[in-house]
Amino acid sequence: MDNATQLESIGDLHWSQEALVALVGLVRKVHGLNLFPFNATFLAKTLDKRASASMETAAAYGERLAKDFSEAEALLQSLHIGYSEFFRNSLAFALLERLILPGLLEAKEKSGRGEIRVWSAGCATGQEAWSLAILLDDLNRTRETSIPYRIIATDWFAPDLAVARTGLYSEEAVGNVRMSHLRRYFYRRQGSFFIAHRLMDRVDFTVYDLLDESTVCPPESIFGNFDLVFCSNVLIYYRPEMQALILGKVRRCLASGGYLVTDETEGRIVEGAGGFRRAALPAAIFVKDGNSSNE
Ligand SMILES: C[S@@+](CC[C@H](N)C(=O)[O-])C[C@H]1O[C@@H](n2cnc3c(N)ncnc32)[C@H](O)[C@@H]1O
Structure with missing residues (x-):
């Protein structure tokens, strides 16, 4: 996938592919938590949801995330989707x-x-x-x-x-x-x-x-x-x-x-x-x- 397509795949979300890569690296280095496996669109959507819940811009949220271990843990928890149903499909x-x-x-x-x-x-x-x-x-x-x-x-x-x-x-x-x-x-x-x-x-x-x-x-x-x-x-x-x-x-x-x-x-x-x-x-x-x- 070339860079232009990668950027496009994030759609309307407030994260470019480059910003996500930097954030994933930072969260790993500072907090020892691994966001790498997750799909970029899913990760960007989850970041946007957490930023808007605390009424922060994406940039301000990213800065806080880099410093705040409990927020990084909360983010990781938000990436766990455990919903299921009987005979779901x-x-x-x-x-x-x-x-x-x-x-x-x-x-x-x-x-x-x-x-x-x-x-x-x-x-x-x-x-x-x-x-x-x-x-x-x-x-x-x-x-x-x-x-x-x-x-x-x-x-x-x-x-x-x-x-x-x-x-x-x-x-x-x-x-x-x-x-x-x-x-x-x-x-x-x-x-x-x-x-x-x-x-x-x-x-x-x-x-x-x-x-x-x-x-x-x-x-x-x-x-x-x-x-x-x-x-x-x-x-x-x-x-x-x-x-x-x-x-x-x-x-x-x-x-x-x-x-x-x-x-x-x-x-x-x-x-x-x-x-x-x-x-x-x-x-x-x-x-x-x-x-x-x-x-
Ligand atoms: C959305 S639920 C789907 C449940 C069920 N398969 C269904 O379709 O209703 C996704 C589940 O996959 C589990 N899961 C995600 N990544 C996993 C991994 N690397 N190893 C084991 N389970 C994982 C999650 O913990 C979660 O319980």
């Missing part, structure tokens, strides 16, 4: 329910061995992992099969994983869950909804940093070999090098013929990275290209 989940998961169940049934292995990468407070557990359990029930499945759900933000493990959600949080699933897979207590015990054994929530270059797959998964990886609403926050790092890991953790699901806004990132081909347009569902599981 309705099109992707519909295609999974009707096409992808039945195909996986059938293949495992035919082979007569093995379990379905799923990784929810960047799972936040767990809704994505529980949604997949609900679909797999329900498909097993309607098909009268009992193909085992295991879901490894990871995030680097431990407080959100603690919420995910409780399996406890508000009435508002389960708004997207269809009534039959709500009845079968939740129980209600004092106005809140708890995930049913039978799903609890199927999902492991564990801390894992997707930017950790010393590992390929989450250590708890031992060897990866996943049939399906969800990495949704994560890539969008990172700069291209980090997106490539994450996608490289995901690819190596996928079994041959395994699927990757991202948010639709991230589909172009996956296409650009290579190593995957679209499996179910228009949703951002991809299948690993190539034959070997560790290519």
Whole structure:
């Protein structure tokens, strides 16, 4: 990307690419905090929001940030977006329910061995992992099969994983869950909804940093070999090098013929990275290209 395009990519925001590079370097040098991995537009928007919340110009905010460690920490916290929903992307989940998961169940049934292995990468407070557990359990029930499945759900933000493990959600949080699933897979207590015990054994929530270059797959998964990886609403926050790092890991953790699901806004990132081909347009569902599981 040339400089003119980089400047343009920051759009109406009050930060040029050069100013951002200088700020990222300064925050690292003075405070030891790393803003480098984040996508420039996302970083500039977050800086603008914090500056306008304290009614400062971008320049004044930048100067304060360089001196004020607690503001630098607060900025880093603002860059953590932990929002999630059950069945968040309705099109992707519909295609999974009707096409992808039945195909996986059938293949495992035919082979007569093995379990379905799923990784929810960047799972936040767990809704994505529980949604997949609900679909797999329900498909097993309607098909009268009992193909085992295991879901490894990871995030680097431990407080959100603690919420995910409780399996406890508000009435508002389960708004997207269809009534039959709500009845079968939740129980209600004092106005809140708890995930049913039978799903609890199927999902492991564990801390894992997707930017950790010393590992390929989450250590708890031992060897990866996943049939399906969800990495949704994560890539969008990172700069291209980090997106490539994450996608490289995901690819190596996928079994041959395994699927990757991202948010639709991230589909172009996956296409650009290579190593995957679209499996179910228009949703951002991809299948690993190539034959070997560790290519
Ligand atoms: C916006 S949430 C998306 C949650 C869920 N995947 C969804 O689509 O609803 C993004 C999540 O990715 C996590 N995340 C971001 N960078 C990460 C990293 N380097 N390693 C692990 N998790 C990360 C964040 O902590 C956050 O919980």
